[in-house]
Amino acid sequence: MTSMDAAILEALLDEQHPRKLEASTWATENLRDPDLVERDASCTFWFEGWQKLAAAGHLGLIADSEYGGGGMSLIDALLTYEGLGHGCTDDGLIFACTSQALTMQLTLERFGTEVQRKDWLPALIAGEAFGAFAMSEPESGSDAFSLTTTATPVDGGWRLDGTKTWVTLGPIADVIIVFATTDRALGRWGITTFVVPADTPGLTIGPNMAKMGMRTTPFSTVTFDGCAVPDEARMGAVGAGASIFSAAMEPERGFLLVGNLGALERVIDTTVEYARTRQQFDTPIGAFQGVSHAIAEAKLGHEAARLLLYKAAALQQRGTPSMLVAAMSKLASSEAALKGALTSIDVHGARGYVTEFEVERDLRNAAGGVIYGGASGIQKNIIARLLGLPT
Ligand SMILES: Cc1cc2nc3c(=O)[nH]c(=O)nc-3n(C[C@H](O)[C@H](O)[C@H](O)COP(=O)(O)OP(=O)(O)OC[C@H]3O[C@@H](n4cnc5c(N)ncnc54)[C@H](O)[C@@H]3O)c2cc1C
Incomplete structure (x- = not known):
């Protein structure tokens, strides 16, 4: 049996795995917020809790150390997140953390250019910036590849037009991974991915939407109206967005x-x-x-x-x-x-x-x-x- 197999078996068999228990105990001690009921009612994100997660290295567990991450194995990172979910009663805070780390950051690290990674990963992991992942649109949910946000080639770059919705961390995002079509006739093969700073002119973030649960995780629409980005904002090849x-x-x-x-x-x-x-x-x-x-x-x-x-x-x-x-x-x-x-x-x-x-x-x-x-x-x-x- 390899050491990796042994680690996997331990995670599977030991519901009280030491790494999970350590994270749970840390969260119980550090992420108890007496104002949670009020924050839940008012849909308020806990910035102080986020900074604590960042200081403890929890925002970048699996990211490469070159970008400030912990370089942890997937299994160890999951045991840690499971423990955080157990110990922290602000489920929205942990959802925001795993959503940014496992969807946004991981995609940026796997498919971003070196410049995009260096520009954003250290800041995201340090809790100095927030990242979001915008695919869903009002008319394209489960049928994600039917999206209608367009990316039109302009001199040296692209112009983005369209509306994304239900974007987790959207209201406080500094950078957003966006999927848009460069050619609707090509269907899924016409979709391209962009990394767009939230302060780009033509990008508007909607207000935090009240929702049934996970109310302490803000989410919103993100609208692009003639939003011009350079070609360097592209992530992956033109048409590689669906992959x-x-x-x-x-x-x-x-x-x-x-x-x-x-x-x-x-x-x-x-x-x-x-x-x-x-x-x-x-x-x-x-x-x-x-x-x-x-x-x-x-x-x-x-x-x-x-x-x-x-x-x-x-x-x-x-x-x-x-x-x-x-x-x-x-x-x-x-x-x-x-x-x-x-x-x-x-x-x-x-x-x-x-x-x-x-x-x-x-x-x-x-x-x-x-x-x-x-x-x-x-x-x-x-x-x-x-x-x-x-x-
Ligand atoms: C808390 C929260 C956070 C989110 N965060 C993000 C985010 O950060 N970024 C982002 O891009 N999106 C995000 N989303 C959006 C989420 O990905 C979509 O809501 C989801 O993909 C479903 O799309 P929809 O809501 O349009 O529902 P629909 O696609 O309209 O589906 C409605 C119902 O129809 C069913 N259905 C649809 N098609 C089929 C089918 N072919 N076969 C069987 N059943 C079907 C579905 O199972 C569902 O029960 C978030 C949503 C929530 C609730």
Whole structure:
């Protein structure tokens, strides 16, 4: 067995892996915000928490040390993010962190030019800049390659026109990875990727949109109206945008929900504790089978999703195709987090429903997981297609 295989096995088998526990303990001690309920209500991002994540190196765990990253293995980074999700009750903060690190930064590091990497990665990792990834549009969601934002060649560069939406960290972004079509007739082969500073004239960021959950992660529209960028803003070849997007989706699909899995474990811990202590009919409610079996199912969902996530990581780290497992990982994590959070509300009764007890927020935070990173229906399509079913 190689040392990499041993590390993967340890991550799979040891739910209380030391690296995960260390991150969870750090988050519990450093990322407890007494104002979280108010910030959640007002959709306010926690800049101080972000700076703490940056100072601890959590914003660049897997990035190369040349750009200020930690150069950590994927498995170790995921164990850390899982621990952060477990220890930090501001799920939106951890979602913002994993979203920037696993989707935006990783894409920049893999496909950006050396200048783009040097311009942005050190600042992103140090918490001095925010990065966003803009693919979705009002009329193109699951059918991502039907996007209509255009990139028109102009002297020495490109003019971008169109509107992106649901852009995580959009309202505070300093740099945005943008996908646009240079030739709609070519369909997906006409899509090109750009790295655009948010202060470029012609780029307008919309206001932070209030949403059901993950309310502490800001998101918004980003509109391009005659936004001129030099050719040096291009990432990859003209027409390579769909390939870059697909490559970016593998880690997003496989691992973006890692923080939610940590949070689900916290939800289960809290629910077990409540069911052990809350008495009705002179009996702890956890002794009623209707309650205990629901919690057992939540644990089953959590464990199965966790095994799939680390299997997807193991395959990616080995360079083995992982699309099927990554789609199953995304589906299992998001659905387990949602179902587990609903069980928690049920077990907590009215206390689960009332804001001050901070149980209902877990359900709202979990709901978005079945949408972003590719909705559940799309993950099922991928699984069906890879099984050889006609789609
Ligand atoms: C919290 C959050 C953060 C996000 N962050 C970003 C971001 O940073 N950048 C970005 O670009 N986007 C982001 N998104 C957008 C996200 O990627 C899209 O919402 C997602 O791809 C789904 O697109 P849609 O919302 O248009 O839904 P639609 O595509 O309209 O889908 C609606 C429903 O129809 C189903 N459906 C659609 N097509 C099929 C099909 N062929 N087969 C079966 N079912 C189907 C879907 O499963 C879903 O249930 C974010 C979304 C959320 C909620």
